[in-house]
Amino acid sequence: MRPLGPGDPLRLGPYRIVGVLGEGGMGKVYLGRDAAGGPAAVKVLLPELAHDRHLADRFVREARTARAVTSEGVARVLGAEPESGRPWIASEFLAGPTLDEAVRRHGPFGDALLRELARSLARTLQDIHVTGLVHRDLKPQNVVLTSRGPRIIDFGIARPEHGLTLTRTGQIPVTPGYGAPEQVLGQRVGPAADVFSLGAVLAFAACGRPAYAGTEVAAVLYEVVHGAPDLDLVPPPLRDLVAPCLARDPAARPLPGQVADAALPPAGSERFWTTGPLADDIRRREAAARELTGGQRRPAGTAPHRTPDGPRPSRRRLLGTLAGGGALLAAGAGGAVWWRGGVDAGSSDPFDIPPAVRVAAAEPAGDTGEITPLWGPSTDVADANSPRPLPVRDVVVFAAAGGGIAAHGVTDGKERWRAEARADAGYLSVGDRLVATADEDGVLRTYVAATGAAKWTADVRADVLLAADAGHVYLLTDEGALRCVATADARVRWTRRPPVALTGRPAAALGAGLLVVCGGSGDVAAVRAEDGAKAWVREGQAAAALAPAVGNGVVHLGGHTLAAVRAEDGEELWSRDPLHAVRDDGYGWGPPTVAGGEVYAVDSEALRHLSADGDPVSVGFVKGTAPPWQPPVVQADSVWVVESEDTGVSGLPRSAGAEAALATALTYPLTGGAGRTAAGDRNRLFVLNAGTLVALPVY
Template sequence: MPSPLTHDDPAALGPYRLVARLGSGGMGTVYVARSAGGRTLALKTMHAAVAADPAGRTRFRLEIDAARVIGGQFGAKVVDADPYAETPWLATEYVLGPPLDEAVENSGPLTERAVRALGAGLCAALGQLHRSDVVHRDLKPSNIIVTAYGPKVIDFGIARAIGDIHLTHTGSAVGTPAFMSPEQATSQEHTAAGDVFALAGVLVYAARGSGPFGHGQPADLLYRVRYGEPDFSGVPAALVPVLAQCLDKDPARRPSTDQLAAQLHDGRGEFVEHLPPALLGEIGRRAVDVWQIAPQRTAAPPVTPDTTPPASTAARPLGTSRRGFLAAGGAVAVAALAGGGAWWWSSRDTGQGSGKGEAVDKGATEQRFNADPVWEYTRGQLTDDWGPSVPYVTDDVIVVPNGAETYGLRPSDGVQEWKRLTDSRWWQYAVVDNQEYQLSASEHVEHDRQPVGVTFWDKSQKYTRQTPLWFPGTVFEIDGIPEYGQQLVRMDGTTVYAAVGSAKSHDYGFHASDRYTLRAADVRTGKTLWSKPLPRRPDKSTRLHFLAAEVVGKRLVTLQEMDKNAVRIVVRDVASGDVVWERPYAGVKNPRPLRSPLAVDDTHLYIGGDQLIALRLSDGKQMWASEKGTEFSPPTVVSSAGSSAGSSVVYAVGKGYGFAAVDGRSGKLRWKEASPEVSDASTAWCPVIGTRYGYYRNGQLLRAVELTGKHEIGRTYKVTSSTYAYFEDKKHRLVLGVGDTSMRAYPLK
């Protein structure tokens, strides 16, 4: 649990302010940190003595690489890092949940059902590492965080690439003795099978509260690991043969992670449904407590024995609040902190975060009004009437699909860094956790039929693999675009949601006889998880089936375009594809603006149109609505904790009303911009929210409205675009304005 900073801890590392300590060991210290925008992070550092050793720095760089490989689904997503700093550091998302050892200590051993689900989740995590030729080498209960969405593996301090040279001395055994593999205990090559051995030890611990080789001195434990038989007393009988195979002394006889996962769990149900109530309560408590952490620091040692530190500097326990928490379906605040590039509104005015870290302008000569963009990129047709109107972004590149080509732009100046020939358009792309996905004709041909597949590209534009998904039959083309009607609706983890179908060969648009379905498929195997029919299109229609989509917990939330500009909100169960609820999206005059990102938090969907409305995700019930008479843009929602509408702020632009902030729980107006000149306020796109300003178009200018203080116009920029997005990496923060033939970048503050 967090503890106060010591008197000699730094105030900040990189751009991140330190708030509390999470722990310290032989290699370094882990802190709770916050960004200038108020985002809570875990920040790991190296002790000076370790950083002075080149081998220590190499290990740290390898740890960062391994953390990036496992990603945010199975580990703590890497937000930022500087392994070359005087004090090397690594910043990751703050994972909400207890380490497995604390979970078992506080809530007792897990049930067989929970152990099986835990094991399957850890198999998926290790499988992700092993497919990238990385082994963990130190899997143990304290390196596993139990969240509502599954276990996350952390601490890759001794992970390494399979086959790499050891960074340890010859004859040394590196790891934790109680959970080492026999080959690791004898300083032999530790392969993926060694991680499986350690995983079995972890599952024995989860099932009975102690590992398979007991407790004792390291030498005793190493001997038992090498020569002793595992102790399965207290482990459910059905698990014993499965775990015994994993704990075989011969690595060749152990199952792979995929084989083990199949023996442990059938994949049914959400992970949270398998957890005992006591553990769920602990996860929820931590989700609440993280927002109660206030910066505290212990007093420096007195100069003389008689010197007493002032009372204001004495150490105080961190404020926490234990509340009853068991969300419906187990949805807790984890997602609120997990997304890279998200922007947080802090309702707790502590003088920290909420944009106040950037209150001072970088230069007195900077033009604040009618300013030009930072850069402009011009290339053919950048927007169209079908796909998303904003670019896709990764950590350090802006990805722009443009017909038969895709471009990668440098965020510092908009210079094109690379170009790739493609056969896809905007609506057939997705970028998730810096992995680019492209829906396209598969290279795999079977019986003279060519299926639609998902192509994977890494951030260096290296083609990694392609998974065939389904055979669409004969499909039409428009302007030479193959598989035109196939639409990548959403990527979420290992699941792709796509609108696909078979069509007669015809020259233009959909045909009334075309049959299309919404399908969910596993991108690892190509297996279709479910398929649901979609309404048929009239002849010559060129409108795609979906305008926007988002996965929230167990719900797939979509805006589905019907005939004659009609739009319906359709919410489905992600496991079955069944419709949970649907309703019309009222007041839609032009569907194009609805291709902006959906405004959802963990419990509600917020929509614009004739009114600003909050709909409950569970059943579609309207929770509040603004008065009629004002047309609103699609809104943007910002959550400080993520699990409750009470912590959300909804931002929207009203026609003739201007830019406003509304309380997500009650629908009450928090504030509106101070400028009376709002007659040209554009409702054609959702506002972009920074840490200091909210951005929207008014007339020929992009306005930056203060999010705090008097809510006045702080800056304006010349624009020609109607749609906007944000871009953030460790060096750049930009508002991207996308026009028909050009993209402009503006500073995001």
Template sequence: MKPLGHGDPLRSGPYRLIGVLGEGGMGKVYLGRDSSGRTAAVKVLRAELARDPQMLQRFLREAETAQAVRSKGVARVVTVQTEGGRPFIATEFLAGPTLDTVVQRYGPLQEPYVRALGAALARTLGDIHAAGLVHRDLKPSNIVLTSAGPRVIDFGIARPEHGLTLTATGEIPVTPGYGAPEQALGQRTGPPGDVFALGAVLVHASTGAPAYQGQHVAAVQYEVVHGEPRLAAVPSGLRQLIEPCLAKDAALRPLPAQIVAAMAPPRGAGKLWKQHPVAAEIDQLEEWARRLAAFPDLDTRSSTPVTDGPSRRRFITGLTAGGAVLAAGGGGAWWMLRDDAAPPREHPWDADPLGDDDYEKGKAPDPLWGPKKTPADGSRMLTIRDLVILEAEAPDLFAYEVTTGKRKWTAKNVWEAFYSPSLDLILATSSDVLYGISPRTGHKLWEYEVGIVSSMAVHEDVYYFDDLSSNWSTGDPGNVVALRLTKRGARMLWRKRIPFDFDADDIEAAAGGDRLVLTAGEYGAVALDAADGRTVWKVPRKSGNARAPYITGQTVYLGGQSLRSFRLGDGDRKWSTPASTNSGLSVGAVDGDRLYLVANNELRCHSARDGSEKWVQELENPVHGKPVVSGNTVWVSSTQRFEGIKAFRKDTGEPLWTRHEKGKDKKGGWSMAGAGNRVFTLRDQNLTAMPVV
């Protein structure tokens, strides 16, 4: 949210305006608060448009349309003013991330969550259609996830079912890839058009990618009208439900009530907005809303609070730094920090980033805390909300508070820690047992006998490991096993022999979407179906080395003598970039459109779209481990500790500083992890928290 600027009104009807949530062609959406402390999203028509009869009529139609819908799945209209001053619509204030934000941050949703989402949205569409309306712009960015479930926003282009034209030119707005074929062709659009959009939304939710893709808008629209949706990565159980929604013939699409019945989400599927990690975001945003409602009233003659306390601008600036995603239901507008803006404080425990005046270029800033002596002498570090987890060779796990460095708990005799955000569960092994560990207390919640294993990956509620129990003496790569996890235990999902030659002993793995990708150097790569372990696609041995798989969204990157990008669902290759050194390339971190690669002594930034080079920085010695991205910085260390750890601007590669720490200058780089506008470094059992810009 932004502070009010020059020309912004201080009040609309009963609402004192606090800040700007967003703006569009017709007006701005403000956060308003009435005298009783209730907040609302207030969409105010632009002053110059309020005198235009056609624009005024369109705005009034939007107000009437929004008021006509009575459904728990939309933002409720609380006040409308059409006469006496600038017209405005005040709607229920929603605090929560949009669906596209959730998929971008957490990846595709699991099938039960998609079923719950689909059933809720179909029920809401049924309510909209029962009011004689068609939404006509359903898409992931118009769906807000709240603690009460998904809410549909933005009725700006909704129309009565019999209506067609919207503007003086007769042009019908349509979001490419979500508007139905008849809508893309400018034909009459009825309720089946919303059903088509729902199908496209559920493809995006279940795969992380659009159902229709193209290099430009016209190409996407052509695919909608003449092509076929990309459903290869949609789980089979969902595909048969979603595909009818995307029928070219509107008459063949199901009714919303039929979709609700067919989705039949299993019990507990609604936990996406109750227990899933997205719930933590929702809780924080709701807390912001409560704080706004409790903020002291403002004198109408100035921007000074009537009671003592922080200034209005300071409060709004603090809210901006908090990075809250505040959805305005009726206006369909929300504000989020731009990619090039200061990194947001998404959670209360996050640190404030450094401003340009807070550090001296070329000189490392002082730590936020540390160095603190720890028992940890291993290299694995995990960051989980307000904790940083260290792994010791003892073997034990140690949890420290990210804000102070104070030790929170110790879990004895466990190692190889992985984290499942969807279950909020740490997975760690000890001898021949897998434990489920609470990240809040460190207590072992359950145990499952696994034998001699090497952990591979965890994604959502599935844990993968290489079972070496029966092959320890032979050197056989063993079997890959998938366990289905719950808060109370684990059960075997499937077991398959490692799909490589007998002596492939350098297996690396990555899990994401509904795939487990394995690589084994010169033996290529294999993608297994997460549901049953069957081989879905391969990168053959003859194509060259395949190392270090890295999955983000619906893309997997394979390192080696060339860096290659593949579509995760079917293995179609997108692009390939040759390595500049004999040591090969590997992806160490991904941030938006940027891939951060390691190649011998080089830290490289490449485009995720086509693999093209953005910038390169050289170290004196080979890079140790993976680069770490936090805030607007990317950090890296070398195999020689005396070279220190180096921080660069993540967008340009500009060197910021090098940090050295007293200690023995022996080989072996620093261990690092980043989260919450901090970078944690571990050297010689000393843990330090560093700030970022």
């Protein structure tokens, strides 16, 4: 959940709006509170869609069908104005985690808890069916766990048993892997379809993965209609409960009441919602909701909330608690497929990331003659101020012309995908499988590198993305704090004030258990990656933010000197002065690159190669270099330097000795050098230059 922004209403009917719970292509869900302080989830159509008759009809129908269900197992409708100028529906606010969140955070459910879940959900489906309705979209995201037990939310596509699903053109009226075969085939849908969905939900809760999976939506739907569910990880006693629900023939599935009777949870199993780690998670969220809305109501059977001595938790902290420490919260009355504006490609699990794509290295070219591009130049594809291109296996990512980020194939230069993002916040590779970026609201967003499929998000107030590895993303918040987000569950692991002020756009590197950051003032701070605690500080190293390089337990820093410091404690191991005295920031060392244990850095007009001990190996002269310098790009047996003005990008040999010092650079000419940057991977050099992208061979 996040605070209100421009255009968000302050009041809807009797509800004062407190924050935004979620949104999609067609609307938003707000957290509101009534005059007595009671919380509510208020679902609203976007103003520009309020006059769409199709959507308005759907909204009216949702309000009516949801009101018809009075079961304790659903989120109750508190009020609605579906036919007003800005239609809204207010539902009981359920602050607990959704079932998919709970399984990710606490692991698959054990026998007793799963049986209690099965009984509760089956009884609720029985209540829904008694009213003549079929829910049609039961899935883990539509089950919220509360201190009173599980609650089924979202009647966005619920219909009478004899009705047909109302969908928009081109939309899949079923959540892949959870909708019944008859739904996939567009046939008449009855209560048995909800039983199939119940079986799929229980299978997920029992083993932590969907019963039907595939790399594409079509593959998942095919498995539902023609394949068999994967129940290998479901314990045998529970398999007998789940498998009958997943029968392809609706007539072969049990009734909800029969499922509830067969579940046979142990006596007192309701205590699972009030005791244990999962219950603690639920209770913490419910307490945060009461603090945020100022309400005095509490769920039946729970102890009154007491605020501990000391300052009241901040609004931002309470919002973070409701969001589960960063993971987006699915709340009552929100989250239907149509509300998100579509279904995700591939697995519905945002943490189910496909393996990294294999890409063969390019064959090195000769070191004589003209450079012939591997592909390109592709003109007007990039923003002129794009950060450095980011190769991630089979794509290269950059800031796209017109906004957002784009990914092009590394072998052919063709656009693969693009996504909305605030590109100046940066983009990172997460384990060579995901691309992480941030949007205008500071939400951290991730995409599968190969396909652009959206994965997990975290509302963490990201301002600048600093560094990432397979397990964590490190960033600077809009309040100037360092923050670490875990990739396993999108939760914030730690937030710390940096040891030095990180002005401008900081540059960072990970290594040796440290996050090393250089701010716009040139001060360098090293913090422990595991908890953000200060390791050491080196002030006045540079005149601007220069990216550090970390290797073999040593941090290398450019700036007024080229320095090597011990990662463990910041002790200087050696330091080298530049060829010319630093004056007016016109001379000095650029950001270094470490490859094969040796160091490469631009020093004024020279590319200098030093050993791990700081001893000079060779010097190669290049043309037209000027700040802000880019780190040299090492590929195959060559080192490449981005030059300014109308020179281009030049490669020199890596080999040591006099031959390297006297070697002539091989240059690919470029003009109009605004925003000129380069990066390399697998014997390919990717160069951005004034909105143009080109891939070059190396030698």
